[in-house]
Amino acid sequence: MSDYLTIGExxxxxxxxxxxxxxxxxxxxxxxxxxxxxxYRLYNRNELETLLKVVQTTQ
Structure with missing residues (x-):
């Protein structure tokens, strides 16, 4: 489960x-x-990193 983050994380x-x-x-x-x-909601770490890169490149 280390590939997943809680909503808080x-x-x-x-x-x-x-x-x-x-x-x-x-x-x-x-x-x-x-x-x-x-x-509970769990978010895939790789998907979040991809989203973060997209957001950073559009700023």
Whole structure:
């Protein structure tokens, strides 16, 4: 599971709030995976790094 980050870890990595990540989920900008036991949102580390690169190059 080291390839996945919790919503808190993902928000810190991207520098956005947890609410922003939830809004992006609803808008279809990010697709979280769900933990099979507790249903928590998990984000793929590689997908977040790709998103971060895209955001940085557009600024």
């Amino acid at each position: 993902a928000s810190e990595t991207l520098g956005v709030t947890r609410a922003t990540l939830r809004n992006w989920d609803k808008a279809g900008k990010l697709k979280p995976y769900r933990h099979p036991v507790n249903g």
